[in-house]
Amino acid sequence: MDVKKGTTTVGIVCKDGIVLAADKRATAGTLIVDKKAEKVHQIDDNSAVTIAGTVSDAQLMIKLIKAEISLKSIRSERKISTKEIANLLGGILYNGIRQMSMIPAIAHFLLGGHDRAGTHLYDLFPDGSVTLVKDYVSSGSGSIIAYGVLETHWQPDMPIEEGIKLGKKSIYTALQRDAATGNGVDIVTVTEKGVKRVVEDELKQEFQPRK
Numbered sequence: 240m241d242v243k244k245g246t247t248t249v250g251i252v253c254k255d256g257i258v259l260a261a262d263k264r265a266t267a268g269t270l271i272v273d274k275k276a277e278k279v280h281q282i283d284d285n286s287a288v289t290i291a292g293t294v295s296d297a298q299l300m301i302k303l304i305k306a307e308i309s310l311k312s313i314r315s316e317r318k319i320s321t322k323e324i325a326n327l328l329g330g331i332l333y334n335g336i337r338q339m340s341m342i343p344a345i346a347h348f349l350l351g352g353h354d355r356a357g358t359h360l361y362d363l364f365p366d367g368s369v370t371l372v373k374d375y376v377s378s379g380s381g382s383i384i385a386y387g388v389l390e391t392h393w394q395p396d397m398p399i400e401e402g403i404k405l406g407k408k409s410i411y412t413a414l415q416r417d418a419a420t421g422n423g424v425d426i427v428t429v430t431e432k433g434v435k436r437v438v439e440d441e442l443k444q445e446f447q448p449r450k
Contacts, residue, residue: 245264245265245266245379245380245417245418245419245420246261246262246264246265246276246278246290246291246378246379246380246381246419246420247261247262247377247378247379247380247381247382247384247385247409247410247413247414247417247420248260248261248262248278248279248289248290248291248349248377248378248379248382249261249289249349249375249376249377249382249385249389249406249409249410250289250349250350250351250360250362250372250375250376250377251360251374251375251389251393251397251402251405251406252358252360252372252373252374252375252402253397253398253399253401253402254396254397254398254399255358255398255399255430255431256353256358256399256402256428256429256430256431257351257352257353257358257359257360257428257429257430258351258399258402258403258405258406258426258427258428259279259287259288259289259349259351259406259426259427259428259429260279260289260406260407260409260410260424260425260426260427260438261278261279261289261290261379261410261424261425262278262381262410262413262414262420262421262422262423262424262425263275263276263277263278263421263422263423263424263425263441264276264414264419264420264421264422265294266418266419269418271421271422274421274422274441275422275423275441276294276422277425278290278291278425279425279426279427279436280301281427281434282301282304282305282308282324283305283308283324284433284434285318285321285352285353285354285429285433285434286321286324286350286351286352286353286429286434287350287351287352287427287429287434288301288304288328288348288349288350288351289348289349289378290346290347290348291346291347291348291378291379292345292346292347292365293344293345293346296335296344296345296346297346297348299344300328300331300332300335300344300346300348303331304324304327304328304331307327307331308324308327311323311327318354319354320352320354320355320356321350321352321353321354321356321358321359321361322359322361322371324350324352325350325352325359325361325363325369325371326369328348328350328363328369329363329367329368329369330367332344332346332348332363332364332365332366332367333366333367334367336365336366336367344365345365346365347363347364347365347378347379348363349361349362349363349372349376349378350362350363351427351429352429353429353430353431353433358429358430358431359371360372360373360376362376362378374393374395375389375393377389377409379419379420380417380419380420381410381413381414381416381417381419381420382413384412384413384415384416384417385409385410385412385413387412388405388408388409388412389405389409392405392408393405399428399430402428403426403428403437403438406424406426406438407424407426407438407440410424411424422441423439423440423441424438424439424440425438425439425440426438426439
């Protein structure tokens with residue numbers, strides 16, 4: 240059973256795209272079990288998600304949504320919209336948490352995507368609810384701290400370069416106060432040009448042996 244938990248992720252709506260950012264620490268209680276966790280995942284050419292919650296559930300759901308996207312695109316003979324992806328993933332989340340199980344599936348996704356109608360950001364809560372976000376959203380144990388930064392600095396029609404800076408500032412502020420957040424930041428942009436990883440910083444701490 241994979242019980243890696245604890246994170247901060249943010250999604251930011253910009254004038255020319257979506258910014259998705261997350262830290263790199265995965266925890267199990269007070270134990271740091273992974274310092275290079277990947278929490279921003281590309282799911283097709285024009286969409287990506289951040290993950291929070293139980294890693295095993297999130298990883299399985301990412302595999303399922305990738306398969307559903309491919310299947311629906313083949314059947315409909317077109318690229319599906321971000322809204323359709325959000326609804327498909329919302330259905331997977333809804334079914335996961337309501338199955339009879341000793342361990343219900345707990346995963347929280349932020350979805351950024353681009354289609355013919357433009358760029359879109361969705362908040363997909365563990366209960367399967369799907370919410371279109373017009374400004375910004377955060378998830379995970381450090382989200383309260385990140386929201387303080389987002390509330391203060393987000394502006395309508397913010398260019399994506401400023402959104403990248405804001406995403407980085409939000410994550411690094413959260414890791415100062417949330418013990419489950421840390422070890423760096425990954426940032427991905429979603430624009431009309433597709434999905435691009437633009438920041439991949441790791442915090443390194445050197446330990447010198449005592450002489």
